[in-house]
Amino acid sequence: MSLAVSAPLAGSFLEPVFDSQRAFRAAMDALAHPGVVQPAGHGLPDTPLPAAAAALVLALCDYETPLFLGPSIETLPGTAAYLRFHSDAMLVTDPAMAAFAVIDLVRDGLDLAVFAQGTPEYPDRSTTVIALSPGLTDGPPLTFSGPGIAATATLQVAGLPAGFAQQWRANRAAFPLGVDIIFATSDAIIGLPRSARLSKDER
Amino acid sequence: MAAFARARTSELAEPVARLWPDLAARDLRAPEIGLVMLRGRIGGDGAAFNLGEATVTRAVVEIKGGYRGYGQRLGREPATARLAAVADALWQNEQERARVEAEIVTPVTRRLAAESLQAKSEAAATKVDFFTLVRGESEP
Amino acid sequence: MYVAVKGGERAIANAHRMLADKRRGDRAVDEIGVDQIREQLALAVDRVMSEGSLYDRDLAALAIKQARGDLIEAIFLVRAYRTTLPRFGFSEPLETADMLISRRISATYKDLPGGQILGPTFDYTHRLLDFALAAESETMPPATSPVDPAETMTRVTDIIAGEDLIENNPQPADGQPVGDLTRDPLAFPADRDLRLQNLARGDEGFLLALGYSTQRGYGRNHPFVGEIRVGEVEVEMLIPDLGFAAPLGVIAVTECQMVNQFKGSKTEPPRFTRGYGLGFGHCERKAMSMALVDRALRAQEFGEERKGPAQDEEFVLSHSDNVQATGFVEHLKLPHYVDFQAETSMLRLMRAANARQAGLPPAEAAE
Numbered sequence: 001m002s003l004a005v006s007a008p009l010a011g012s013f014l015e016p017v018f019d020s021q022r023a024f025r026a027a028m029d030a031l032a033h034p035g036v037v038q039p040a041g042h043g044l045p046d047t048p049l050p051a052a053a054a055a056l057v058l059a060l061c062d063y064e065t066p067l068f069l070g071p072s073i074e075t076l077p078g079t080a081a082y083l084r085f086h087s088d089a090m091l092v093t094d095p096a097m098a099a100f101a102v103i104d105l106v107r108d109g110l111d112l113a114v115f116a117q118g119t120p121e122y123p124d125r126s127t128t129v130i131a132l133s134p135g136l137t138d139g140p141p142l143t144f145s146g147p148g149i150a151a152t153a154t155l156q157v158a159g160l161p162a163g164f165a166q167q168w169r170a171n172r173a174a175f176p177l178g179v180d181i182i183f184a185t186s187d188a189i190i191g192l193p194r195s196a197r198l199s200k201d202e203r
Numbered sequence: 204m205a206a207f208a209r210a211r212t213s214e215l216a217e218p219v220a221r222l223w224p225d226l227a228a229r230d231l232r233a234p235e236i237g238l239v240m241l242r243g244r245i246g247g248d249g250a251a252f253n254l255g256e257a258t259v260t261r262a263v264v265e266i267k268g269g270y271r272g273y274g275q276r277l278g279r280e281p282a283t284a285r286l287a288a289v290a291d292a293l294w295q296n297e298q299e300r301a302r303v304e305a306e307i308v309t310p311v312t313r314r315l316a317a318e319s320l321q322a323k324s325e326a327a328a329t330k331v332d333f334f335t336l337v338r339g340e341s342e343p
Numbered sequence: 344m345y346v347a348v349k350g351g352e353r354a355i356a357n358a359h360r361m362l363a364d365k366r367r368g369d370r371a372v373d374e375i376g377v378d379q380i381r382e383q384l385a386l387a388v389d390r391v392m393s394e395g396s397l398y399d400r401d402l403a404a405l406a407i408k409q410a411r412g413d414l415i416e417a418i419f420l421v422r423a424y425r426t427t428l429p430r431f432g433f434s435e436p437l438e439t440a441d442m443l444i445s446r447r448i449s450a451t452y453k454d455l456p457g458g459q460i461l462g463p464t465f466d467y468t469h470r471l472l473d474f475a476l477a478a479e480s481e482t483m484p485p486a487t488s489p490v491d492p493a494e495t496m497t498r499v500t501d502i503i504a505g506e507d508l509i510e511n512n513p514q515p516a517d518g519q520p521v522g523d524l525t526r527d528p529l530a531f532p533a534d535r536d537l538r539l540q541n542l543a544r545g546d547e548g549f550l551l552a553l554g555y556s557t558q559r560g561y562g563r564n565h566p567f568v569g570e571i572r573v574g575e576v577e578v579e580m581l582i583p584d585l586g587f588a589a590p591l592g593v594i595a596v597t598e599c600q601m602v603n604q605f606k607g608s609k610t611e612p613p614r615f616t617r618g619y620g621l622g623f624g625h626c627e628r629k630a631m632s633m634a635l636v637d638r639a640l641r642a643q644e645f646g647e648e649r650k651g652p653a654q655d656e657e658f659v660l661s662h663s664d665n666v667q668a669t670g671f672v673e674h675l676k677l678p679h680y681v682d683f684q685a686e687t688s689m690l691r692l693m694r695a696a697n698a699r700q701a702g703l704p705p706a707e708a709a710e
Contacts, residue, residue, distance in 0.1 A: 008269070009231050016233065063432045064526075085263075085584060086232070088431070205577075205590040238425060239580055239591065240433040241398065242521065243543075243621045245535055247498060247600060249512025251436045251521045252536035254543050254621060256425060257398035257578065259591060273582060277592035278399065319443055322575075324487035326445050329461040333453055 010046045010078065012058060012086040019043030023059035026052075030182055030191030034144060035153030037136050040189045048079040053102055053130050053184035060128075061089035061100055068095045068115075068127070070103030095127065104132040105159035105183075112167050115179045123176040126194075133183045134158045136190045143199040144192070152199065157183045157190065168198050206311040207287035208276045214314075215286035218306040223299075228289050231271065232263035234281030260284035270295040366411050380404040389595075389624025390414055394665060395421030396525075396544040398594050398623050415546075415665050422666050433521075435579045435588050439598045439621070440498055442574040446625075449499045450568040451602060457496030462573060463625070499570035500600045500617065509602065509615040531657050538640055538660060539633075543622055545663030547629045553653040554635035562639045562651025566618065569602040573625050597622050599630035603638045606645050616645065 013019035019042050026040040041051030044058075061067055067089035074080050083102075084091055092098055095114045103110065115127035133139075139158035142165065145151070161167075171178040171194060178194035207215065219226065236258060243254040261275040262285040272292025274284045290307050293299045367374065381388055381404035391403040395418040402421060410416035446462025449455055461467075503509040513535065522537035529537065542550060557564055575595050579588040599620035607613030618638025620630035639653035652658050662668060698704075 009265070009271075011230075012232065016235070062429060064430075088583075208590045208592050235429075237429040237431045238397075239431055239578070240523065240525075241578060241594070242434050242436045243539070243596075244436045244439075244512070245539060246512030246617050246619045247439050247500060247598060250515040250519075250536065252539040252543075253433070253521055253523045253525075254437070254540065255393065255396035255398060255623060256430070257434075257591075257594060258402065258428070259431060259580075261431060273585060273589065275580065275582070275589055275591055277578060277594065279401075320490065321487070322443055322445060323490040325485040326447075326460045326462055327488040327490050328486035329446075330488070331459040331461065 008078070009085060010048055010082050012044075013055075014043040014045070019055070020059040023055040026189055027056055027060065027182060027191070030189050031180060031193045032148050032191075034146065034148050034191050034193055034196045035155050037188050037190050039187060040184070041187050048076060048082050049073060049102070050132055050184060050186040052187055052189050053132055054083070056130050056182060056184065056189070057083050057089065057100065057102060058087050061087040063088040063090065065089045065099050066092040066097050068092050068098035068101040070101070070108035072104045072107035073102050073132075098127045099125075100130060101127050102130045102132070105157075105161070106132075106134060110161050110164065110167070112171050112179050112181075117174060117179065118177045120177070123178075126177065127179050129179050129181045131181055131183050133160075133185060136183055136185055136188055144196040145199065146193075146196040148193070149196070153196075155190065155192065165198055168192075172197055204273075204291060206308045206315075207274060207290045209315060210283075210287065210290075210307065210311045212280065212283045212286065214311050215283065215290055215307060219286060219289055219293075222302060222306060223289075223293065226266060226289065226293075228264040228266050228272075228285075228292065230262070230285075231265050232261065234260055234262040234274075234285045236260050236279050236281065262288040264288040264292055266292045266296070268296055362411075366409075375408060377401060377404045377408055380407050386625060387412075387414060389622075389626050390547060390629070391417045391421055392623040393626050393629060394418045394544055394546060395425070397421050397425045415669055419666050419669065432580055434591070435581065437576045437578065437594075437596065437621075439572065439576060439596065440501070442496075442572055442576050442596075442598075443593075444496055444572055444574040446573040446627075447496055447570065448568070449570045451499060451570075452502070455497075455499060455502065457494055460496075496572075498572070498600065500602065503569065503602065503615065507612075507614070510606070510617060512617065529660060531660075532643075533656060533660060535637075535641070538656065539619065539621075539637060541660045541663055542620075542633045542636055545633070546665035546668070547626070547632065549663055549665070550632035550636055551628060553639070553659060554632035556651060557635050557639045557653045560651075562642065562647075562649070562654040564616075564618070564635070564638045564647075565604040566635060566638065567602045568631065569600040571597065571599050571627050571630065573597045573627065595624050597624065597626045597630045599627065599634040601631070601634040601638055616641070 022042050023040060026038045030038045041055045044051040044054055047054040057067065067083065069080060069091065080091060083089060095101055096116050098116060101115060110131060115129060116125060118124060118126035135158040137156050139156045139160060142155045144153045144155060175194055180194050181192040183190045183192065238256040239259045240256050241254045242251040244250065245252055257277055258279050259275060259277055260279055260281055262281070263271065263273050264285065265271050266289070270292045272288040272290065272295060274286070274288030274291060276284050276287055290303060294303045381400050384407065387407055388400055388403045391406055391414055392398050392400070395403060395406070402424060403417065406417035406420040407414065409420060444460060446464060447457065447460040449459065500509060504511070522534055522540065524537055524540055529541065556562070575593040577593055578591045580591055581588045601618035603616045603618055605613045605615045616638065618634035620633030620637065622629045622633065636653050636659060639651065640656050640659060642649045642654040649655060
């Protein structure tokens with residue numbers, strides 16, 4: 001009838017309602033205050049991928065959500081099954097179809113152009129990229145301005161690919177289209193919405 | 204699984220407590236109440252359309268040996284949905300399957316068959332027996 | 344224009360307390376139980392489920408109790424509740440051909456396989472008030488008759504279709520998503536899947552009036568009741584982890600297949616056309632009305648002149664939902680103090696201007 005013995009499966013949120021609301025709140029704050037580190041990943045003591053990223057997927061995706069996993073995430077043991085089971089999300093192989101994507105900056109690289117950019121009628125139908133980073137405060141500094149930023153915000157995400165500044169300028173140029181990024185580690189996230197503008201002197 | 208979905212709470216709780224008192228089932232998906240969109244077919248056999256939703260409770264458990272059970276039932280009964288998942292997990296274990304069949308599946312299936320027969324018998328009593336009015340010929 | 348107004352909290356709290364008191368009524372009379380509503384006002388429960396678009400008998404019964412029997416208010420409560428729940432997915436399409444039937448009638452064939460099953464019907468009652476029900480009475484259990492296990496109840500439309508005398512239903516197109524007006528706002532023209540979803544949730548009274556209007560000539564489509572069937576169907580849902588559709592239980596539904604005016608063309612032989620109705624529980628008036636309106640809304644598809652309201656999809660689909668309708672009608676109760684003040688000032692200015700032209704003293708005209 002059903003599958004008999006399956007591979008072990010890690011648990012979901014300890015307190016599904018409160019933990020998913022905290023994750024939602026963290027994501028909202030991260031995108032409302034670009035560049036400000038938000039603690040995240042509560043209630044997930046045992047996940048196959050960094051908890052803050054897992055929490056976002058479990059809180060934000062459901063059976064109608066196309067989810068793209070970067071090659072390193074897809075092959076991380078138990079991860080695809082874990083995310084699918086606990087979020088119900090539809091796994092898609094084409095990043096341009098994805099509402100959300102989880103990628104590892106270091107292992108998978110980052111090419112913003114491959115993701116869904118939204119349409120002029122529905123700019124919200126773009127991909128929100130959840131990008132795993134080795135650290136949110138120890139990378140080379142990049143200075144941004146824009147909505148939600150008082151003067152300027154300095155992002156120090158580690159693991160960004162060479163040429164990220166050009167990619168981001170192209171992403172910003174397409175506004176209101178374009179992707180939003182949430183960088184994640186095991187216990188924190190930082191948001192970079194498409195509205196954030198890179199300072200002129202950054203390269 | 205149909206039997207687990209339609210069992211009364213007692214039809215699951217009683218045999219599980221009696222036969223597997225020390226069963227430790229781990230929640231992979233704690234019982235959760237939600238909705239399922241019910242679909243009909245255009246004209247009864249055509250393409251689907253969305254008719255309306257129903258409440259559903261689902262649960263997934265894992266028991267010793269790594270057997271995973273899925274419970275999903277119409278309505279809002281978290282404990283019962285979890286029991287359905289437990290029964291499904293036990294059924295996955297070939298050593299337990301015969302007991303699950305004998306103690307849960309068979310009694311539920313039998314009750315459902317009796318209820319279905321009763322419903323059909325009641326409907327049959329309201330079936331119209333048309334008789335043709337005399338048309339001037341002599342009746343046999 | 345709306346203005347935030349503070350105050351009235353005590354009045355509101357006391358009004359709600361008074362509502363609770365009126366709901367309870369005379370304390371010397373037993374309080375009605377939700378289980379009593381579920382069991383003994385089952386058709387009200389069915390209506391709340393259909394139009395609330397949520398199959399859950401206990402919730403519908405609770406809503407009826409809370410709404411003091413105001414079914415549109417109860418429907419509103421159920422609609423509000425459903426928004427608090429996550430959706431897990433969608434079912435496999437219900438197979439009404441496999442229904443466990445409690446009622447099944449056809450107006451097109453007297454002798455049909457399985458026969459005419461009257462079931463629990465108000466038809467053939469004399470509509471005389473039964474004062475015995477006002478006293479407590481013993482109700483007899485239903486009669487039973489032996490069941491012929493070999494007898495099947497083929498759908499009447501399948502019988503007609505077997506002779507190729509009725510149009511085929513549209514088959515699913517590959518990759519074509521099923522429209523869902525709870526997810527995407529309704530746009531016109533709407534496909535038949537969206538129209539049927541809208542009608543299934545639509546107000547019974549509105550659909551009944553529209554269906555009736557088609558019979559009176561406002562979009563005539565010459566209907567026959569091919570079949571009404573009432574009973575239980577199984578619900579299954581695909582569980583992606585398992586890779587198969589798991590049974591979830593059974594629900595009661597009513598299906599109405601209207602057989603309508605035939606159509607043909609140079610290339611197609613004439614065939615009867617269809618109107619389809621389906622609803623939760625026992626709701627045959629609703630299902631019949633839905634089937635009439637479904638067929639009326641297909642006017643354009645059949646090249647019929649659209650001259651009745653029931654054939655105007657924008658009119659029908661935009662006004663069928665009683666929760667939307669009651670929201671917009673009842674919002675007129677909200678404070679419109681400033682709008683009204685603006686209009687009153689405007690009126691006074693106009694009258695003053697008129698008075699000046701007529702040479703009257705201004706005080707008289709403008710109070």
